[in-house]
Amino acid sequence: MNPSLFPTIVSITEDEIDLNILLDKITLTSTGAAAIFTGMVRGETSRTGQAQGINYAPHETTYLEYEAYKPMAEEKMLQVAKEIREKWGVVEGIAIVQRIGKLYPRTPTVLIACTASHRDTGVFDAARYGIDRLKEIVPVWKKEIMPDGEEWVEGEYIPKEGE
Amino acid sequence: MHKIKILLFATMRTRAKRSSLELEIKKDSTVAELKEILVAEIPALEASLHHTLVSIDREFAFDEDIIPENAEIALFPPVSGG
Numbered sequence: 001m002n003p004s005l006f007p008t009i010v011s012i013t014e015d016e017i018d019l020n021i022l023l024d025k026i027t028l029t030s031t032g033a034a035a036i037f038t039g040m041v042r043g044e045t046s047r048t049g050q051a052q053g054i055n056y057a058p059h060e061t062t063y064l065e066y067e068a069y070k071p072m073a074e075e076k077m078l079q080v081a082k083e084i085r086e087k088w089g090v091v092e093g094i095a096i097v098q099r100i101g102k103l104y105p106r107t108p109t110v111l112i113a114c115t116a117s118h119r120d121t122g123v124f125d126a127a128r129y130g131i132d133r134l135k136e137i138v139p140v141w142k143k144e145i146m147p148d149g150e151e152w153v154e155g156e157y158i159p160k161e162g163e
Numbered sequence: 164m165h166k167i168k169i170l171l172f173a174t175m176r177t178r179a180k181r182s183s184l185e186l187e188i189k190k191d192s193t194v195a196e197l198k199e200i201l202v203a204e205i206p207a208l209e210a211s212l213h214h215t216l217v218s219i220d221r222e223f224a225f226d227e228d229i230i231p232e233n234a235e236i237a238l239f240p241p242v243s244g245g
Contacts, residue, residue: 140244155241
């Protein structure tokens with residue numbers, strides 16, 4: 001297939017993320033591998049550390065509430081896909097989906113999938129880059145609701161000119 | 164003077180207790196000047212302004228950038244999706 005016709009799907013949605021439908025859309029006859037990352041709501045955090053600029057102790061999460069600046073978010077997802085294609089020309093299909101709204105533990109919240117002809121083409125790295133980049137430049141935020149209160153999670157990445 | 168629409172998200176929306184507002188700004192105002200006007204209008208935003216991101220027409224913008232007429236402006240904290 002002409003690379004300019006390779007499928008790119010980006011979406012901010014309140015609906016459940018359906019991996020099978022997305023995979024079908026990014027699988028070509030030349031595809032032999034898909035690297036898929038999905039993140040879900042973690043109900044119990046046992047690790048102490050730092051995430052997105054906030055120190056956290058072990059705690060429980062009741063649910064997360066996501067919001068997005070949808071038109072900009074979808075444009076920035078297209079930009080992430082473009083960057084993936086510039087770095088990994090072997091990537092065939094790309095799907096980037098962020099679910100928003102009220103999401104409970106064990107629920108998938110985000111999915112990034114990249115397909116390629118073979119698994120040793122860098123396709124794993126491409127998907128990894130996609131989720132890392134989404135967490136830097138795609139305008140989506142989450143509020144964490146815990147048994148004893150709630151708090152907006154704020155990131156720490158400051159985009160530069162042209163990002 | 165021209166009128167612009169400003170969208171607020173996440174912490175900014177919560178602090179301002181609204182998701183959008185309209186402001187009159189002078190022609191060729193910069194993002195930094197807009198922030199000053201905004202704080203005068205909504206003092207509750209001052210505390211978060213130092214680490215607020217700004218977009219103009221859905222592209223990241225910076226303090227020295229000039230705001231075009233009819234621009235869609237948004238203010239929000241560093242992103243935390245995923």
